[in-house]
Amino acid sequence: MAVHGSKIGQVADATGMSIRTLRHYDELGIVSPSGRSAGGFRLYSDGDVERILLIRRMKPLDFTLEEIGVFLRAVDTLASTDATPADKEHASQLIADVRSQTGERLEKLRTRVAYAEEFLTQLDELPDEA
Known part of the structure; x- marks a missing residue:
């Protein structure tokens, strides 16, 4: 085969x-x-x-490989037909936690990007004289 x-x-x-x-x-x-x-x-x-x-x-x-592994196991648990309702509830909570953390981390990244854009604008305004 x-x-x-x-x-x-x-x-x-x-x-x-x-x-x-x-x-x-x-x-x-x-x-x-x-x-x-x-x-x-x-x-x-x-x-x-x-x-x-x-x-x-x-x-x-910035999720660690350990955190990613926990998340992926939770996803697998939700997809499993063998998982108990308690296991699925726990997996759902883990995924909700990751969703919340993702939102927080995204906001931090947006702030960092905004700072980088501001800095680049400042650099562009510097005189070109060397």
Whole structure:
């Protein structure tokens, strides 16, 4: 039976992540490829790539890999048919916490961008004399 998916180099190109980073995520169990080729190459499904893109979106907001792992497990719990109602409630609360933190972190980033834009404007107003 043929195994389908994208090889790690293709995923690295598609996501803007390095091969080293993708291997590290696999080692940590944050994102593991869904399959392997007959030759042992990692094969990533579309779902795996979406998970990697989710991580890429969280990293600039300074979420740690540990926090990202907790979040991804919560997402998996909500999608699971085997999870108990208590587990799903806990997962929902974790996701709500991440949503709240994301809003706070986004506001801090917006402030930093505004400061950077102000500074650039000030730099542009300096005389060009050297």
